[in-house]
Amino acid sequence: MAGLSIWHVLIFAIVVILLFGTSKLKNLGKDVGGAVKDFKKSIKEDETPAATLNEPRTIEHQSNSDVNSSVKH
Numbered sequence: 001m002a003g004l005s006i007w008h009v010l011i012f013a014i015v016v017i018l019l020f021g022t023s024k025l026k027n028l029g030k031d032v033g034g035a036v037k038d039f040k041k042s043i044k045e046d047e048t049p050a051a052t053l054n055e056p057r058t059i060e061h062q063s064n065s066d067v068n069s070s071v072k073h
Contacts, residue, residue, distance in 0.1 A: 017025065 020028075
């Protein structure tokens, strides 16, 4: 009883189209699509540096000045 039938969805879609018009709905669709695209792009950019941060650091990564200063002390 509480479920939506195809007729409820169809009537709702007709009311939304009549209220907002097709041009506003098209612009809304473009805006939402652009926002999702930008979100996915930012997620991909954030994942790349995280992989390099998790790598363990070895002596080879230290500069020669760090090694020389620790030997002199």
